[in-house]
Amino acid sequence: MSQMFGWIGKILRVDIGTGKITTEETSKYVPEYIGGKGVATRIAWNELKPGTGPYEPDNMLMFMTGPFTGTLVPTSGRGSVCGISPRIYPSPWFTYGTMGGDWAAELKYAGFDAVIIKGNSPKLVYLWIHDGKAELRDADELAGLDTFVTQHHLKEKHGHQTQVVCIGPAGENRVLWSTIQHRLSNSIGDAGLGAVMGVKKLKAIAIRGTGGVRIAKPDEFIKICRKMAEMIKGGPTNYPHPTDLPYRSPVGPENQQCSHGCPLGCGSLHKNIPAGITVGSGTRNMMAHCEDYAFIYGEAATKYPTEDIKDIYHGDMYTRETKAFGERIGTELQALCEGLGLTSSFPINYYPWFWVCIENGITEIQGVKLKPDEPKFWFEFMKKVAYREDSFGEIFAQDMMRAVDQLELPSVVKKAAKFQFPMYGQPSHRQGRSYESQPSPLWINTMLHWIIDSRDPMACHHQSSFVAGWFPPHNEGKGGTPDSNMVKLKETYKKAFGTSGGMEPGFENIDDKTKLAVWQDNRAQIKDSLLLCDWVFPAILHTFPSRKDYLEAKEYYGDIDAEAKMLVHLTGLDINTDYIDKAGERIRNLDRAIHIRNYDRSREIDSSGEWYYEYPEKSDGTKLDMNIFNAILDSYYKHRSWDKTTGRPTRTKLEELGLKEVADELEKIEKLKR
Amino acid sequence: MPSTTTSVDVPKSGKIIHNPELCRGCKICELACSVYHEGICSAHLARIHVVPDDLALEFPAQICHQCQYPSCYYACPKKDKSMCIDSETGARYINKDECLRCGKCERACPFTPSLIWQREEDSKKIYYKCDLCRGRDGGPICVEFCPRNALTFVSREKSK
Numbered sequence: 028m029s030q031m032f033g034w035i036g037k038i039l040r041v042d043i044g045t046g047k048i049t050t051e052e053t054s055k056y057v058p059e060y061i062g063g064k065g066v067a068t069r070i071a072w073n074e075l076k077p078g079t080g081p082y083e084p085d086n087m088l089m090f091m092t093g094p095f096t097g098t099l100v101p102t103s104g105r106g107s108v109c110g111i112s113p114r115i116y117p118s119p120w121f122t123y124g125t126m127g128g129d130w131a132a133e134l135k136y137a138g139f140d141a142v143i144i145k146g147n148s149p150k151l152v153y154l155w156i157h158d159g160k161a162e163l164r165d166a167d168e169l170a171g172l173d174t175f176v177t178q179h180h181l182k183e184k185h186g187h188q189t190q191v192v193c194i195g196p197a198g199e200n201r202v203l204w205s206t207i208q209h210r211l212s213n214s215i216g217d218a219g220l221g222a223v224m225g226v227k228k229l230k231a232i233a234i235r236g237t238g239g240v241r242i243a244k245p246d247e248f249i250k251i252c253r254k255m256a257e258m259i260k261g262g263p264t265n266y267p268h269p270t271d272l273p274y275r276s277p278v279g280p281e282n283q284q285c286s287h288g289c290p291l292g293c294g295s296l297h298k299n300i301p302a303g304i305t306v307g308s309g310t311r312n313m314m315a316h317c318e319d320y321a322f323i324y325g326e327a328a329t330k331y332p333t334e335d336i337k338d339i340y341h342g343d344m345y346t347r348e349t350k351a352f353g354e355r356i357g358t359e360l361q362a363l364c365e366g367l368g369l370t371s372s373f374p375i376n377y378y379p380w381f382w383v384c385i386e387n388g389i390t391e392i393q394g395v396k397l398k399p400d401e402p403k404f405w406f407e408f409m410k411k412v413a414y415r416e417d418s419f420g421e422i423f424a425q426d427m428m429r430a431v432d433q434l435e436l437p438s439v440v441k442k443a444a445k446f447q448f449p450m451y452g453q454p455s456h457r458q459g460r461s462y463e464s465q466p467s468p469l470w471i472n473t474m475l476h477w478i479i480d481s482r483d484p485m486a487c488h489h490q491s492s493f494v495a496g497w498f499p500p501h502n503e504g505k506g507g508t509p510d511s512n513m514v515k516l517k518e519t520y521k522k523a524f525g526t527s528g529g530m531e532p533g534f535e536n537i538d539d540k541t542k543l544a545v546w547q548d549n550r551a552q553i554k555d556s557l558l559l560c561d562w563v564f565p566a567i568l569h570t571f572p573s574r575k576d577y578l579e580a581k582e583y584y585g586d587i588d589a590e591a592k593m594l595v596h597l598t599g600l601d602i603n604t605d606y607i608d609k610a611g612e613r614i615r616n617l618d619r620a621i622h623i624r625n626y627d628r629s630r631e632i633d634s635s636g637e638w639y640y641e642y643p644e645k646s647d648g649t650k651l652d653m654n655i656f657n658a659i660l661d662s663y664y665k666h667r668s669w670d671k672t673t674g675r676p677t678r679t680k681l682e683e684l685g686l687k688e689v690a691d692e693l694e695k696i697e698k699l700k701r
Numbered sequence: 702m703p704s705t706t707t708s709v710d711v712p713k714s715g716k717i718i719h720n721p722e723l724c725r726g727c728k729i730c731e732l733a734c735s736v737y738h739e740g741i742c743s744a745h746l747a748r749i750h751v752v753p754d755d756l757a758l759e760f761p762a763q764i765c766h767q768c769q770y771p772s773c774y775y776a777c778p779k780k781d782k783s784m785c786i787d788s789e790t791g792a793r794y795i796n797k798d799e800c801l802r803c804g805k806c807e808r809a810c811p812f813t814p815s816l817i818w819q820r821e822e823d824s825k826k827i828y829y830k831c832d833l834c835r836g837r838d839g840g841p842i843c844v845e846f847c848p849r850n851a852l853t854f855v856s857r858e859k860s861k
Binding site for chain 1: 729733745
């Protein structure tokens, strides 16, 4: 299989319980499942039996790359990690996360498309992968080290260019907020898989490789990569390009890309911050992105269109906002958070909730005074949680929903937690109710991703968000692009999909909206399997070389065939956009089948978050009721060919996707709609 | 002070200059270089190497300086057949087909690590180095692909 193009051809299998290390051929799974999350989903269907819990040896941690990983494809540096997550509320299930950095490319250069970890080790170990070889090594000397020191230590030992993914003290202590961390600020966070790595007693994976990814048609591949890099160069945060920035300089030297092979720079660089942190290496550098800014600049709540909406939000629940502690303290807090191996969504979600507690007379929990406006409180809180210190640390080491279940609190405070974590114990994100506004029809679109996924899908699928970034109502006062033009945006969607119905506000054109959401979700599977950055692909929009070009453009259409065009020249296979779309559909349906077989996924579960959307969207006041929700879900299932009553795929659909044996197995356990 | 007139008998070369202040370690240069020259995306096979310190956020790179006194060229036992000077750009380059694989050029390179790289291919040693993408329209591919203007090509005419 050494003759494969794009894929390396080997998957590394490590039974960390017995120490047995084997390999298997990647060709068992590709091109049908592409790579990344797609291949992981196939392996999960084959091997994760119903009833397997997140901490059991049979759970797997799957570190995945895709055919694009480690190549010239722009934004191809991300990797995906999949497994059963203890973080999912009310009960754990199979889910996924993606992160950037250099580890995924290095893994391919070391000779593997993926590493699948099974079993639980009796003692703390790390996995050392180098040029086709892999060995488990004792990690006693890494025990308790923060994520930066762990990386530093393994780089010292195995060479400076070694790439390391690891857990910090939080992961070792099975904290549900714990991350799998890499470099600065790259992590698998809300997927909750850091705790699984902790239970497996796998402190780190260190990777070094001198191989490469073979390209089938180098000349054509170079040309198409150059063209796509050009198309996206304005970067997701500047969609469409708002200023006259010179050619090839969409980002300034203060910006940092998160990943290998990325020509953009969404993160901001915080260099040489005089850190006063008391654990670990005291890193003085951070890369900040999105919620990492929480305590640096503070996050302000969005405006409300009318007083009554404001009343609802302030009377019934809270909205997310944090206090700015400034660059120095904010960065120190972020460094501590990531050093301990906690996700950044942890402080940003606890901050407003602690304020709800205080406003409702709860000023102290388990003997700890709540002082969310004091940095000291956060330094101590994070350490308590990471080390599970005292009953306070023990309780909050769980996710917020589980913590609240255990505490005696006024119902309004409990409701506030539920409002912040409306589905699967995942933080509300791009739903238009909590933190960000997401005016209609954007929240209807994001809702359709939320209700059928297994986690916060928006963290891995920002497709709708960068439209929202310059959508007129959203960008008001938020530094977006005031010239955004809805007419042109609709033209763009018309060009891409033959209709702009998916972008019409309100509940008209529901069929167009659900059809668009199905397409986006299929492409999200592809994007997590190839892998690509969710801020850029699929590229419905493109950027402009100058403001003038942008203003004069009739529409903003990018290229939704970009993935296929690049994959063809990379692999030499006869692959087109239809093939890509179908593969995405196959991955989604197989994931659905896992969730039906293992967790009784149903229409009822899909509808469990409906209550959230009965609250008005915070910037335009739009909302729905159960009737509208049901009409939307019916339409969505119709486009998926899923049964209306149960939400299960039909045999016809599964067979059409080459999943006959999946249909057979579901039928055997009476979970298939005939 | 002795005369600064050089007795070097080879023409000056253009060169690629890397600015670590603008570089952010995306390694697109390595990818473009290796796929263009080898048909494989690989950091190891690239003729330019970015060697960032990920935690310190420092981004140095290693690339041939196309020295005005090319020690590698003078060390080569098959000068102008194996180690050659490109008539267009002045690049000091290895003609793979003529290379004796003796490694003298690699050892002669005054830099550490040597900026002439080696790899094994069918248990033979292959030496390779930056050739400024000789013959390529648009000049060196790494410069063209760098998204941050961290790489600049200076032609032999402008080269100091």
